[in-house]
Amino acid sequence: MQMHGKNIIGAQLSSAGEKTFQAYDPRRGEAVGPLFHETTAKEVDRALMLAENAVAELREMEADGIADFLLSIRDEISGIGDNLIATAAQETGLDEARLKGERDRTLNQIKLFAEIVREGSWVDALIDTPLPDRKPLPRPDIRRMLRPIGPVAVFGASNFPLAFSVAGGDTVSAFAAGNPVVVKAHPAHPGTSELVASAIIKAVKARSIPEGTFSLLHGKSPEVSVSLVTHPNTKAVGFTGSGRAGRALFDAAARRPNPIPVYAEMGSVNPVFVLPGILKSNGQAIAEGLSRSVLLGVGQFCTCPGLVFGVDSDSFENFQGKLIDAFEQASPGTMLNPAIAKAYADDFERVAGVKGIERHVSARSGDPHKTEGQPGVLMTDLNNWLASKELHGEIFGPSTVVVHCGSPDQLLKAARALEGTLTATIHGTTEELSKHSELVEILSRKAGRLVFNGFPTGVEVGYAMHHGGPYPATTDEKFTSVGATAIYRFARPVCYQGFPQHLLPTELQDANPRGIWRIVDGQFTRNAI
């Protein structure tokens, strides 16, 4: 399949910009694929004008129509076949097994949102029936449900070329809520993005979905991103990436004459607390699991555990020894691109250079021609960690910082000093966990997800998943970018007062023809009124 390297604006190819760029194969250290055309401000404007034009028709679509559209996207992505995996592998250096798993996950989350839309209760319908005889004033008929928010801008992530990119969770949950989406492809995998975007366009055409429902924009320059976020028609932004880029988009959106929400997921340190009791029985398995979790995907996950806290003891020393062994024996791996590999190497050196830090790296060093990152584990004590803010942030790559504390109480001190994070993990016996309820409570204020005796990587896509957390993990701790509730980023309540039955949205009509769950006069029910 020949790639064209153009923007796709409402089903039309467009390459008005003079600036171009290419993808890069990090394993071979060379540029690959066609030239991709950077989007111009005028093209951004056209994408958002078309998106706005699509809004009314999308809002009127039946839920089944949206669900069918989502499933068509799923089929079209499946239909790309191995070329998608090969292209993504070439552009990201991620191995094919991982990418096949990521494709499955992408297809599964499309299916999940199709189910959610078809079932229909996600709209949070609330109905207060009228009380015409109430004194001193009658109560009117009031009904409220969620409606689509409007055009959504989505930024593809470098580390998930499928699951968090063109047809990833942001795009699919925005479609599910009934919105048009303009995706800014991540410039590290433009070819993968083009393939997936073409699949979406096929689904748009096959299902007679309005043209402006989807556009794909390319660009390396921050100006493209800022013009997308500040366009008057853009109503919300989904982003997964670095803290610096996420904050820049958040700031640009907050400075708009009419501010809009930016749901930026910016990664985190994902601390792991290892309690003493469990180490006695299970230290080796935890060390193995932990090093696997850190090294998975060359450490390029938002949920990579970057901090480990334990209490000084013989078993903790054993545990540290096992971790050191695992990292020394680990193999360097190809990272996503040279910028990320360089940032990793620089960050690791900077942190390893802090006074009082002991470092252990893999025996083999990374091959720069293959964009490899070298695994490493850093060791320090709590006082040193507390005193050095450099040790508190994320190092994006295959490393972790182990902090040993003098007593279990010091774990609380460590927990209180943590920044906001996506996840926090505790390893312990059940008895230990119940003794550490204060630790759990502190961590529940710092993290979006608490993991007990597991590892934070491998974010399950389901109803109950929350992939979010306090700043700097995200810009809005109320929302998740993974799981069913991700849809709530892209809808807003509208209340109908005194409307005749047949002019209400189906979900709010007395008969409840779709049989959705609603709260009627304060009671959950699927019954008609």
Add this chain to the structure above:
Amino acid sequence: MQMHGKNIIGAQLSSAGEKTFQAYDPRRGEAVGPLFHETTAKEVDRALMLAENAVAELREMEADGIADFLLSIRDEISGIGDNLIATAAQETGLDEARLKGERDRTLNQIKLFAEIVREGSWVDALIDTPLPDRKPLPRPDIRRMLRPIGPVAVFGASNFPLAFSVAGGDTVSAFAAGNPVVVKAHPAHPGTSELVASAIIKAVKARSIPEGTFSLLHGKSPEVSVSLVTHPNTKAVGFTGSGRAGRALFDAAARRPNPIPVYAEMGSVNPVFVLPGILKSNGQAIAEGLSRSVLLGVGQFCTCPGLVFGVDSDSFENFQGKLIDAFEQASPGTMLNPAIAKAYADDFERVAGVKGIERHVSARSGDPHKTEGQPGVLMTDLNNWLASKELHGEIFGPSTVVVHCGSPDQLLKAARALEGTLTATIHGTTEELSKHSELVEILSRKAGRLVFNGFPTGVEVGYAMHHGGPYPATTDEKFTSVGATAIYRFARPVCYQGFPQHLLPTELQDANPRGIWRIVDGQFTRNAI
């Protein structure tokens, strides 16, 4: 009851500041009551340190404990008796009947939130049970619910000294979600604020609620407000007031190293569309209802209808004539304070001075010694309205702008040009409404609440109410400041993965001891697992 004029910081009186101010009786045109002490930055810090100290204990409180605390606040406010009404009337110029109604509403909304907390399903519990045998990977046990967000800063509103102030919807919904609250009293009614705050403190003491759960701060200077919003312990902000003040707080919060949400409700124009058919049969009643709605409370409601659109016809001319009569015969009324009265007079003059505007004011002009505002209605045509941005914004006070359009299609043009608004109203026959589905759709993107054949003032406090809307009506169109769902501003999801049953929050345990509604494996249920 003697007033002390001091800040109340975690149940202690505090008056470290040197700056003082007094309340002002707008009906008599004189300062009244004791000197109130402006809060210092140090006092703000103390309030937020105490609030943070209260967090852990509040998070562990049983739902019944929170509900009982709310009901104690309700009893204590009731117990103040007529002194509360007299003080509020003196400080705001609002009449006693209105204030008694507002007190009822305040007490009712406290009761509503007590019920919501006791019932318990508001926490949005989602449970995905484990699938240990799933291939290729087992699914872990994942459970998610809403938890309190942390210390909340609330800003009292000038126009609702009870329902949107010290123990108003913001404070009560933040308490209901399990958070401490620091209220910044509106400087126009500090005495009323002190009385209500003292009632809350009594409830805090009677129920052994932690001391830092509530503080009341006084101040006229913007510095007090900014230091409250930018304090590191503040996790969310509730505000009702002007667009300028709301945006200043939003900007201050967005510039923080760790941004926090500001839920600012900043009023709006609340457009009313009057369709031709209904005017033939019902023009007089609509004109009467509309002028009453505009003039209610001297036009000092966020939902005051400030724009009216109709289609040229004899019956529309009749309707306009009736409106003119009503405004010419209306009485000027005392406004909340001289600053608001002056802003109203200035805004009205500025808008009335736009070319092509016809003005009709009440026969009697306002008495400045009684801080009166003079009712007025302004008339113009659509082209003039479209061309003059000054005519698009809110004039806070007893006035409205009537815009006549050449055809029903022009109503769509008007609707498309509207700013975000809390409400939009349509008067028409049922048949007309069904013919104007496009108008409804456009308005549903502009407004938080659509009213059919009613008036937007009189915001019902219930489950289904949505009092919010796109910017500039609020800074976050997803949330409401009135009704049951107001609680969602002050809570955030936390996900528990792999936790032992007895260490989960009650709401997530298999047995579902509280019998709340949950979504288990995608299905709504109250059953145990």
